[in-house]
Amino acid sequence: MARVIFMLVALVCMxxxxxxxxxxxxITSGECSQLNTRIIIGIGAAQGKLGSxxxxxxxGNARNIxxxxxxxxxxxxxxxxxxxxxxxxxxxAPADANARIVSGLQASLASLNKISFIAQNSTKAAVxxxxxxMTTALESAQQAVAANCQTTAN
Ligand SMILES: *[C@@H]1O[C@H](CO)[C@@H](O)[C@H](O)[C@H]1NC(C)=O
Ligand SMILES: *[C@@H]1O[C@H](CO)[C@@H](O)[C@H](O)[C@H]1NC(C)=O
Ligand SMILES: *[C@@H]1O[C@H](CO)[C@@H](O)[C@H](O)[C@H]1NC(C)=O
Numbered sequence: 096m097a098r099v100i101f102m103l104v105a106l107v108c109m110x111x112x113x114x115x116x117x118x119x120x121x122i123t124s125g126e127c128s129q130l131n132t133r134i135i136i137g138i139g140a141a142q143g144k145l146g147s148x149x150x151x152x153x154x155g156n157a158r159n160i161x162x163x164x165x166x167x168x169x170x171x172x173x174x175x176x177x178x179x180x181x182x183x184x185x186x187x188a189p190a191d192a193n194a195r196i197v198s199g200l201q202a203s204l205a206s207l208n209k210i211s212f213i214a215q216n217s218t219k220a221a222v223x224x225x226x227x228x229m230t231t232a233l234e235s236a237q238q239a240v241a242a243n244c245q246t247t248a249n
Pocket of ligand 3 (some may be wrong): 208210222226227230
């Protein structure tokens with residue numbers, strides 16, 4: 096994971112250099128790469144936060160927490176496909192990879208919002224942090240879809 100993030104950051108820097116003369120265009124491939132990097136970081140952070148919750152101690156919320164994690168895996172499938180396409184260039188990611196990220200994140204956020212808390216405790220704090228990371232990732236993914244970001248390093 097850390098290596099993928101590092102390589103994507105390196106790619107972003109490379110694209111920014113290449114894209115510099117193209118600033119007047121609506122959105123550059125460098126900006127798309129930046130969106131991707133933000134998505135990957137946001138999903139990774141949310142996975143870490145939700146993974147830190149011990150669902151055995153939280154039976155009432157366990158289903159929603161687990162469903163949120165499964166939807167995050169679906170979203171992460173899209174980011175993995177894009178990262179593979181960018182890093183290995185072996186084959187382009189499916190055209191709907193960014194849309195898959197959006198729907199995975201939306202489903203995950205919907206599950207999180209079904210969780211109810213009475214007490215301010217570490218579970219609530221972890222869910223709130225995951226919520227915030229996912230919301231940021233979702234905004235980036237929606238921008239990538241709106242900008243019709245290519246999922247290849249062309
Ligand atoms: C990602 O989704 C594709 C298409 O639905 C599927 O074929 C592939 O197995 C999935 N990969 C993972 C790691 O879940
Ligand atoms: C936090 O409070 C909720 C109830 O609001 C409870 O289900 C959960 O187990 C608590 N988490 C911890 C870590 O005590
Ligand atoms: C997630 O964030 C939104 C807005 O930022 C908020 O309305 C919602 O209650 C939050 N959900 C959880 C589970 O923290």
